[in-house]
Amino acid sequence: MTRAEEPGTARLDGPEGGPPALLVRGLCKSFGGNDAVRDVDLTVAPGAFVGLVGPNGAGKTTLLSMAVGLLRPDAGNAWVAGAPVWPAQDADRAKALLGVLPDGLALPQRLTGPELLTYLGRLRGLPAPVLRSRVDELLDVLDLAAAGRTLIGDYSTGMRKKIGLAAALLHGPRLLVLDEPFEAVDPVSAAVVRAILDGFVAGGGTVLMSSHAMALVERLCDHVAVLDRGVLLRAGTLDQVRSGHTLEEAFAELVGARPPARGLSWFGS
Ligand SMILES: Nc1ncnc2c1ncn2[C@@H]1O[C@H](COP(=O)(O)OP(=O)(O)OP(=O)(O)O)[C@@H](O)[C@H]1O
Secondary structure, three states: OOOOOOOOOOEEOOOOOOOOOEEEEEEEEEEOOEEEEEEEEEEEOOOOEEEEEOOOOOOHHHHHHHHOOOOOOOEEEEEEOOEEOOOHHHOHHHHHHEEEEOOOOOOOOOOEHHHHHHHHHHHOOOOHHHHHHHHHHHHHHOOOHHHOOOEHHHOOHHHHHHHHHHHHHOOOOOEEEEEOOOOOOOHHHHHHHHHHHHHHHHOOOEEEEEOOOHHHHHHHOOEEEEEEOOEEEEEEEHHHHHOOOOHHHHHHHHHOOOOOOOOOOOOOO
């Protein structure tokens, strides 16, 4: 069954069968009295490609961070293919299934891209020949091979995003959770990333990604979730959420009135 539901709860279904790729129940987080995420429920079925959209400050990063084990929730939990994300000491199975590209990823500045991936692959216990060939392939496909001797501290923003994505993909996860994966990525690399993600979903993987790029979400995702002020306003298939409009129009309608667009007074005539 695929349907859009009431605010605060949503199912995002793909093919039937098995536990959800990601189950979120009652996630809440507040910072100093500001409710960043309010009691969010979300069910993402295996094989779904979900776009999480919302205005600046809507709570997307906070929600994704709690769902993957990077930020402790005030309440609620998440499960990856039935494996709990919280408490942290019970999250080994969930983390093995997860590939994460966090917002503002803190990367070791004094390692090169190949060193970082090799280090992470060893931590994940990948056999040496498998690790070597995956590192080479990822660097090649993401156009980072030529920068093999460059320290990550000297990477551009887009290169950092790509090495972060490579790190998320390295161990062959079943669920990718990506915070703004296309931010600062050049158009040629973006096409590569799109192809990687399409192939990942075609192979049975599941993607949940946040983005502000509505056209990109419409092009890539089969499901959309709209978050505003910490509340999940709507979730469902792309067509359900768009309901006959463009996603941008539907989004503007859902998140409601904002101050009207206007120029700056000191530039106006
Ligand atoms: N560590 C923090 N300390 C205090 N407030 C925070 C913290 N992290 C997030 N917030 C607040 O929580 C709310 C949600 O922030 P969040 O970064 O999750 O939004 P977002 O939807 O990802 O925004 P954007 O699209 O601008 O990246 C905002 O009001 C933000 O100021």
